[in-house]
Amino acid sequence: MNIRFLETFLTVVEEKSFSTAAKRLHLTQPAVTKHIQGLERYFDVTLFERKGWRSEPTEAGERLVVYARRIVSTLQEAERDLKKLGDEVRGILRIGASTIPGEYVVPLLVGEFATRYPDVHLQLEIADSGRIQELILQRDLDLGLIGYNSGHPHLEYFPFAEDELILVIPADHPWAGRASITIKELEQLPMVWREKESGTRQAIEKILQEHKVDLSRLQMRMELGSTEAVLNAVVSGKFATIVSQNAAQRYLRLKQLVSMPIEGVSLKRPLYVVHRKEKNLSLVVETFVSYIREKAAQQMA
Missing domain, CATH: 1.10.10.10 (Winged helix-like DNA-binding domain superfamily/Winged helix DNA-binding domain)
Incomplete structure (x- = not known):
């Protein structure tokens, strides 16, 4: 059976x-x-x-x-x-991560964890935040590191890091020399976004709604399935977008894009660890969760 x-x-x-x-x-x-x-x-x-x-x-x-x-x-x-035999942490740990945590945060975290626990085999899958949560619920992943807390009743979330989001426009945009723009002026910019299931997209919409922005008034010209595609679209046209500062660094360094502060708006968002709400997590999952909590506490100290 x-x-x-x-x-x-x-x-x-x-x-x-x-x-x-x-x-x-x-x-x-x-x-x-x-x-x-x-x-x-x-x-x-x-x-x-x-x-x-x-x-x-x-x-x-x-x-x-x-x-x-x-x-x-x-x-x-x-x-x-x-899995506790000999008090050794061993086995396969299936981690899911959305784009920004997966490409810029997880690689820094797992290196030390792998050194501490050499008998743990790490597997990483990168997808959007919505898909990662689905795979955790289906038991195809043990836990995830994502950019948005959707509050699913059968999942547990806790913040472990902070990600700075920034508005970027092409370096040759007429506004490129300005020190900042107002939140009302955001409506004048043709925007490129990630897809709706993206943690970045959901976090941006939540922040803007908290600042009383009517999302229907924004010029959403395109939705693309990866952060890299979004940034390339901004570079090649007259579009703007809001993305993780981590993802935009190369484009800023090459002076293809410029960062444009929005007056009175903080675009910081928490990143979350998510796992199933269960009384007894496996030892390897419990160990990784404790490790992430330890790292988060060190950052805040």
């Missing part, structure tokens, strides 16, 4: 809906149905009955809840204990 079937069963019990459970688990509804049918065949019982729009557990389902919780919890504890 597949342990995932029991996890799916418990989620349906909690949500009282196959479709809602499917969304929470990032599965299709037919996949959830298949998991439940697999359990029903295995135990030769009916586990749910329809009551209006809700799926309620039958008497057999109620009994299985007790055992399923015990089994899932025991297996999680077993995984944790087995």
Whole structure:
């Protein structure tokens, strides 16, 4: 019997809906149905009955809840204990990172961690913040380092670093010689943005909304899937964008772009570690989380 079937069963019990459970688990509804049918065949019982729009557990389902919780919890504890053998931190750590943390922050962090824990094999996947959270929920990643806290109820977030965002315009733009612009003047600039799922995009929109900017009045000319593509579009045209200062450094150094402060607006944003809300994280994940917290505390000291 597949342990995932029991996890799916418990989620349906909690949500009282196959479709809602499917969304929470990032599965299709037919996949959830298949998991439940697999359990029903295995135990030769009916586990749910329809009551209006809700799926309620039958008497057999109620009994299985007790055992399923015990089994899932025991297996999680077993995984944790087995990884503690000899008090050694070992195994595979699957990290996801959005573009800015993945390219400019994670490489600096993982070097020291890899030296401290040579028996941990690190795997890094870079995608947008939304996709990283999906992969964590699907258990395809252990944790993520992302640029935006979307507040998913089944994920835990904590800030570990700060990222400075800046408005950049082409070096030959008519405003390039100015010391700053007003927030109202932002509406006059044709803008290039990252896609909506990007942590940078979400952080920028949140900051601007906090300063009472009507996003619908901004000239959003293009949405592109990578920060590098956005910066190249700004260099090649008369566009502007707001990006991480880390990403723009090369273009600023080559004098292809100039940074333009917005009067009265701080564009700093926190970067977050995100992982599943679970009582028992694996030892390797717990160790990495503690390591990141240690580094964050050192930065703030």
